[in-house]
Amino acid sequence: ETGVTQTPRHLVMGMTNKKSLKCEQHLGHNAMYWYKQSAKKPLELMFVYNFKEQTENNSVPSRFSPECPNSSHLFLHLHTLQPEDSALYLCASSQDPREAETEAFFGQGTRLTVV
Protein backbone atom coordinates (compact mmCIF):
# COMPACT_ATOMS: atom_id res chain seq x y z
CA GLU A 1 0.00 0.00 0.00
CA THR A 2 1.82 3.07 -1.22
CA GLY A 3 -0.84 5.69 -0.48
CA VAL A 4 -0.92 6.60 -4.17
CA THR A 5 -3.22 4.49 -6.30
CA GLN A 6 -3.25 4.45 -10.08
CA THR A 7 -5.88 2.88 -12.30
CA PRO A 8 -5.85 1.05 -14.55
CA ARG A 9 -2.60 -0.88 -14.10
CA HIS A 10 -2.55 -1.87 -17.75
CA LEU A 11 -4.19 -0.24 -20.76
CA VAL A 12 -4.15 -1.09 -24.44
CA MET A 13 -5.68 1.48 -26.74
CA GLY A 14 -5.92 2.20 -30.42
CA MET A 15 -4.63 5.41 -31.91
CA THR A 16 -8.15 6.77 -32.39
CA ASN A 17 -9.37 5.96 -28.87
CA LYS A 18 -9.91 8.31 -25.95
CA LYS A 19 -9.04 7.06 -22.51
CA SER A 20 -8.13 8.46 -19.10
CA LEU A 21 -5.63 7.49 -16.45
CA LYS A 22 -6.58 8.09 -12.85
CA CYS A 23 -4.43 8.78 -9.81
CA GLU A 24 -5.64 9.13 -6.24
CA GLN A 25 -3.69 9.91 -3.08
CA HIS A 26 -4.79 9.68 0.53
CA LEU A 27 -1.68 11.22 2.07
CA GLY A 28 -2.95 14.77 2.46
CA HIS A 29 -0.42 16.06 -0.06
CA ASN A 30 -0.79 19.29 -2.00
CA ALA A 31 1.30 18.50 -5.07
CA MET A 32 0.76 15.83 -7.72
CA TYR A 33 2.87 14.86 -10.72
CA TRP A 34 2.70 12.87 -13.94
CA TYR A 35 5.88 11.19 -15.18
CA LYS A 36 6.50 9.15 -18.31
CA GLN A 37 8.96 6.27 -18.17
CA SER A 38 10.00 4.78 -21.49
CA ALA A 39 12.41 1.91 -22.01
CA LYS A 40 16.05 3.01 -21.97
CA LYS A 41 15.14 6.68 -21.41
CA PRO A 42 15.32 8.89 -18.32
CA LEU A 43 12.22 9.56 -16.28
CA GLU A 44 10.35 12.45 -17.96
CA LEU A 45 8.36 14.93 -15.90
CA MET A 46 5.16 15.80 -17.77
CA PHE A 47 2.98 17.91 -15.46
CA VAL A 48 3.05 19.29 -11.94
CA TYR A 49 0.05 20.52 -9.96
CA ASN A 50 0.53 22.35 -6.67
CA PHE A 51 -2.60 23.27 -4.71
CA LYS A 52 -4.62 22.26 -7.82
CA GLU A 53 -2.81 24.78 -10.01
CA GLN A 54 -0.65 23.57 -12.87
CA THR A 55 2.86 24.80 -12.20
CA GLU A 56 4.81 22.84 -14.79
CA ASN A 57 4.13 21.62 -18.31
CA ASN A 58 7.25 20.21 -19.88
CA SER A 59 6.35 20.80 -23.53
CA VAL A 60 3.99 17.86 -23.53
CA PRO A 61 1.98 17.30 -26.74
CA SER A 62 -1.64 18.38 -26.56
CA ARG A 63 -2.82 14.79 -27.04
CA PHE A 64 -2.07 14.50 -23.31
CA SER A 65 -4.42 16.60 -21.20
CA PRO A 66 -4.15 16.69 -17.39
CA GLU A 67 -6.93 17.47 -14.97
CA CYS A 68 -6.69 18.06 -11.24
CA PRO A 69 -10.18 18.55 -9.77
CA ASN A 70 -8.92 18.53 -6.17
CA SER A 71 -5.74 17.88 -4.22
CA SER A 72 -6.43 14.15 -3.98
CA HIS A 73 -7.15 13.32 -7.62
CA LEU A 74 -5.22 13.68 -10.84
CA PHE A 75 -6.23 12.52 -14.29
CA LEU A 76 -4.41 12.22 -17.58
CA HIS A 77 -6.75 12.29 -20.55
CA LEU A 78 -5.43 10.62 -23.67
CA HIS A 79 -6.59 11.02 -27.26
CA THR A 80 -5.17 10.22 -30.69
CA LEU A 81 -1.99 8.80 -29.25
CA GLN A 82 0.94 7.45 -31.23
CA PRO A 83 2.72 4.11 -30.79
CA GLU A 84 5.75 5.97 -29.36
CA ASP A 85 3.54 7.09 -26.47
CA SER A 86 3.59 3.52 -25.19
CA ALA A 87 5.29 3.67 -21.80
CA LEU A 88 4.81 3.36 -18.05
CA TYR A 89 2.98 6.43 -16.74
CA LEU A 90 3.74 7.19 -13.12
CA CYS A 91 1.82 9.43 -10.78
CA ALA A 92 3.42 10.87 -7.67
CA SER A 93 2.43 13.18 -4.83
CA SER A 94 4.24 15.20 -2.19
CA GLN A 95 3.83 18.06 0.19
CA ASP A 96 4.58 21.45 -1.34
CA PRO A 97 7.82 20.75 -3.27
CA ARG A 98 9.11 24.15 -2.26
CA GLU A 99 9.43 22.58 1.18
CA ALA A 100 12.48 20.72 -0.04
CA GLU A 101 12.74 18.17 2.75
CA THR A 102 9.63 16.33 1.63
CA GLU A 103 9.84 13.29 -0.61
CA ALA A 104 7.67 12.15 -3.49
CA PHE A 105 5.45 9.10 -3.16
CA PHE A 106 4.77 7.14 -6.32
CA GLY A 107 1.94 4.97 -7.52
CA GLN A 108 2.59 1.63 -9.20
CA GLY A 109 2.09 3.08 -12.65
CA THR A 110 -0.12 2.43 -15.66
CA ARG A 111 1.50 0.38 -18.40
CA LEU A 112 0.10 1.91 -21.61
CA THR A 113 0.36 0.24 -24.99
CA VAL A 114 -0.80 2.12 -28.08
CA VAL A 115 -1.58 -0.11 -31.04
Added chain:
Amino acid sequence: GNSVTQMEGPVTLSEEAFLTINCTYTATGYPSLFWYVQYPGEGLQLLLKATKADDKGSNKGFEATYRKETTSFHLEKGSVQVSDSAVYFCALSVKTGNQFYFGTGTSLTVIP
Protein backbone atom coordinates in the same frame (compact mmCIF):
# COMPACT_ATOMS: atom_id res chain seq x y z
CA GLY B 1 20.33 24.66 -12.94
CA ASN B 2 19.37 21.54 -11.04
CA SER B 3 20.46 18.11 -12.22
CA VAL B 4 21.59 14.70 -11.06
CA THR B 5 24.21 12.48 -12.70
CA GLN B 6 24.36 8.77 -11.93
CA MET B 7 26.83 6.15 -12.99
CA GLU B 8 25.85 4.25 -16.09
CA GLY B 9 24.61 0.72 -15.75
CA PRO B 10 23.84 -2.01 -15.89
CA VAL B 11 25.68 -3.30 -12.85
CA THR B 12 25.95 -7.03 -12.24
CA LEU B 13 27.24 -8.36 -8.92
CA SER B 14 27.46 -11.68 -7.19
CA GLU B 15 25.50 -12.18 -3.99
CA GLU B 16 27.26 -10.76 -0.90
CA ALA B 17 29.40 -8.38 -2.99
CA PHE B 18 29.88 -4.72 -2.05
CA LEU B 19 27.77 -2.21 -3.96
CA THR B 20 28.51 1.40 -4.82
CA ILE B 21 26.37 3.46 -7.17
CA ASN B 22 27.77 6.94 -7.73
CA CYS B 23 25.59 10.05 -7.77
CA THR B 24 26.64 13.68 -8.12
CA TYR B 25 24.45 16.73 -8.35
CA THR B 26 24.25 20.39 -9.23
CA ALA B 27 21.69 22.57 -7.52
CA THR B 28 20.65 26.21 -7.19
CA GLY B 29 20.25 26.42 -3.47
CA TYR B 30 20.52 23.86 -0.75
CA PRO B 31 19.01 20.57 -1.91
CA SER B 32 17.53 17.56 -0.21
CA LEU B 33 18.80 14.30 -1.68
CA PHE B 34 17.04 10.99 -2.21
CA TRP B 35 17.57 7.46 -3.44
CA TYR B 36 14.59 5.64 -4.93
CA VAL B 37 14.32 1.98 -5.96
CA GLN B 38 12.10 0.52 -8.66
CA TYR B 39 11.41 -3.21 -8.77
CA PRO B 40 10.23 -4.75 -12.06
CA GLY B 41 6.73 -3.70 -13.00
CA GLU B 42 6.39 -1.32 -10.06
CA GLY B 43 6.57 2.38 -9.30
CA LEU B 44 9.43 4.10 -7.48
CA GLN B 45 9.80 3.65 -3.74
CA LEU B 46 11.81 5.90 -1.47
CA LEU B 47 14.85 4.01 -0.21
CA LEU B 48 16.54 6.73 1.86
CA LYS B 49 17.04 10.46 2.07
CA ALA B 50 19.27 13.16 3.57
CA THR B 51 18.32 16.79 4.00
CA LYS B 52 21.54 18.50 5.10
CA ALA B 53 25.28 18.21 4.67
CA ASP B 54 26.97 15.24 6.38
CA ASP B 55 23.63 13.55 7.05
CA LYS B 56 23.66 9.81 6.41
CA GLY B 57 20.49 8.21 5.14
CA SER B 58 20.11 4.48 5.70
CA ASN B 59 17.53 1.77 5.11
CA LYS B 60 17.56 -2.01 4.51
CA GLY B 61 21.37 -2.09 4.73
CA PHE B 62 21.79 0.70 2.16
CA GLU B 63 23.54 3.93 3.10
CA ALA B 64 24.34 7.26 1.47
CA THR B 65 26.06 10.32 2.92
CA TYR B 66 25.31 13.89 1.81
CA ARG B 67 28.70 15.33 0.82
CA LYS B 68 28.38 19.03 0.11
CA GLU B 69 32.09 19.52 -0.61
CA THR B 70 32.03 16.96 -3.42
CA THR B 71 28.33 17.44 -4.33
CA SER B 72 27.83 13.70 -4.08
CA PHE B 73 25.38 11.20 -2.58
CA HIS B 74 26.78 7.76 -3.40
CA LEU B 75 24.69 4.69 -2.54
CA GLU B 76 26.45 1.79 -0.80
CA LYS B 77 25.59 -1.61 0.59
CA GLY B 78 28.04 -3.98 2.17
CA SER B 79 26.51 -7.25 1.05
CA VAL B 80 23.92 -7.36 -1.71
CA GLN B 81 21.23 -10.00 -2.08
CA VAL B 82 19.39 -11.33 -5.11
CA SER B 83 16.31 -9.47 -3.87
CA ASP B 84 18.18 -6.15 -4.30
CA SER B 85 18.01 -6.53 -8.09
CA ALA B 86 16.19 -3.40 -9.25
CA VAL B 87 16.73 0.02 -10.80
CA TYR B 88 18.06 2.72 -8.47
CA PHE B 89 17.40 6.44 -8.97
CA CYS B 90 19.17 9.35 -7.33
CA ALA B 91 17.07 12.52 -6.99
CA LEU B 92 17.06 15.99 -5.48
CA SER B 93 14.66 18.77 -4.64
CA VAL B 94 15.29 22.44 -3.84
CA LYS B 95 13.12 25.04 -2.15
CA THR B 96 13.43 27.32 -5.16
CA GLY B 97 12.01 24.65 -7.45
CA ASN B 98 8.63 23.03 -7.84
CA GLN B 99 9.63 19.51 -8.77
CA PHE B 100 11.99 16.62 -8.14
CA TYR B 101 15.01 16.06 -10.38
CA PHE B 102 15.92 12.46 -11.13
CA GLY B 103 18.99 10.78 -12.47
CA THR B 104 18.75 8.34 -15.35
CA GLY B 105 18.64 5.28 -13.10
CA THR B 106 21.13 2.45 -12.60
CA SER B 107 20.03 -1.12 -13.16
CA LEU B 108 21.44 -3.63 -10.66
CA THR B 109 21.33 -7.38 -11.12
CA VAL B 110 22.55 -9.63 -8.32
CA ILE B 111 23.30 -13.23 -9.27
CA PRO B 112 23.40 -16.14 -6.80
